[in-house]
Amino acid sequence: MxxxxxxxxxxxxxxxxxxxNLPMIFLGIIGLCLLVVFHEFGHFIFCKIFNVYTPSFSIGFGPRLFEKKIGDTVFAISAIPLGGYVEIAGAQEVGQGDQTHAHDKNSRAFSQKPYWQKMLIIFGGVLFNFIFTYLALSLLFYLGSPCISSLCNKYPAIVSIIGKNSPAEKAGLKSNDKITAVNNVKIDNIKHLNKLLTPYIDKTVTLKVNRDGKEENLDIKIASHKVGNELRPEIGAYWLVKPMTLKNALIAGFKGTMDMISEMLKSLKNLSSNREQLGGPLLVITQLSQSIGLGWKVFIFMLAFISINLAVLNIIPLPIFDGGQALFYTIEAITGKPLSDRLRYNIHYFTWIAVILLVIYITYKDILKLGNRFFxxxxxxxxxxxxxxx
Known part of the structure; x- marks a missing residue:
């Protein structure tokens, strides 16, 4: 009983x-939608630059919940918030609008534009994702912000935000503590700290901490997290990056963007052997929602991280991604003739089925993960x- x-x-x-936490979940959904808008706006703006007709611009897929025509484009919010699209005249893309202008051959049709313009339109979304991440990170570095280890390796190990029930909290670490040594070995920066902690994963070490000018020793058990096949030490804290000059912030923003791309590529490379790293929209929204509770700077940081993930994923040469569309039009440019409508439709159709099944599987796994956490x-x-x- x-x-x-x-x-x-x-x-x-x-x-x-x-x-x-419903308000934070709602804000997480809004944040994800903003990234989709920014990505699709990249396609849209290049269509406008090259005078390509765009019948519709939708955030989400499926039935339209709201729509408004501005100029010659119908802007809509649709029922399934798993992405979005810009319907482009003269471009056949299954599931993106009603496709009534897919076979247009006039001067405003995508199909009539030179190859280089097609590539800029296709990769406009990816470019805008990169721009968003770069600007977001530059802003955070300029203002001073919490940061994860992989983006601030060269900075002093000053604690910013401590995760609830994390090893850092259990050990008694506090915000603004500066870690100066591990087992009496002095550290130079966060990268050096991680190097010293790696052999002690799942073991206890003694950290020397400078707190308000006084030295203290704290025992902490080191946890871990995976990046690809690599096991990295984890104490459950964000590091503090102090405000920079605008010039240095812009440089750090670029380097941080490149570091994020590198981390994403490592994860993709080892995805087949680390399927537990897969996360769908549900997990993304949950992580965004949780980041709001840590402050707006962490929320912006998470948006930047997700934005670069969207950019890298969209380069993959699958038909539902921008990379797949680029592959189709590259084949067309080389052979001098487009793929047949039937072949293109079948490729899109079966790819969509595969991706929908994958999303269902990932969402199921996400529910299990979140169920273990909340229930x-x-x-x-x-x-x-x-x-x-x-």
Whole structure:
């Protein structure tokens, strides 16, 4: 009986927690939609530059919930918020608008434009994702911001934000603490700190900390996280990057963008052997929502990270991504003739089926991950004789 009461009590408290966090979940969805808008605007702006007709611009797929015509384009919000599209006259893309202008051959049709203009239109979204990440990181470096290890390796190990129930919190680390040594070995920067901590994953080390000008020793058990096949030390804290000059912030923003791309490529390279790294829209929205609770700077940082992920994913040469469209038109430029409508449709159709099945699988895995987090019972904490009570 106690076990049943415990389960219902825990379920109820977690449901209340979810309801309490609904505003942050909503803001997370808004943040993801903003990234989609920015990506699609990249396609849209290059269409306008090269005088290509765009019948519709939609955030989301499926039935339209809201639409308004501005100029010669219908702007819409659709029911399924898993992306978006710009319908382009003279370009055949299954699932993007009603495609009534897909076979246009006039001067405003995509199909009539030179190859280099087609590539700029196709990769305009990717370019805008890069620009968003670069500007966001530059702003954060200029203002001073929390930062993750991979983007601020060369900076001093000054603690900014500490995760709840993290090794850092359990060890007693506080914001603005400066870690100066590991097991009495002095450190130069965050990169050096991570190098010294790597052999001690799942072990306890002693950190020397400078707190308000005084030295303290703290014992901490080092956790870990995976990047590709690489296991990296984790203490559950963001590092503090102090405000920079505008020039240095712009340089650091570019370097940070390149570092994010490198991390993303590493993850993709090892994805087949690390399927647990897969995350869908549900997990992305959850992470965005959680970042809001850590402050607007962490939220902007997460948007920058997701934006660069969208950019790299869209380069993949699958038909539903920008890279796949570029491949089609590159083949057309080389052979001198387009792929047949039937072949193009079949490729799109089967790719969409595969991706939808993958999204369903990933969403299922996301639900399990989030279920373990939000609905984890306290069975292990109950008395050992609980089963004998009726």
């Amino acid at each position: 106690n076990l049943i009461l415990s389960l219902f009590t825990n379920l109820g408290s977690n449901l209340l927690s979810i309801l309490y 984890k019972t306290k069975t292990e904490q109950l008395p050992t004789n609980v089963e004998s009570k009726k």
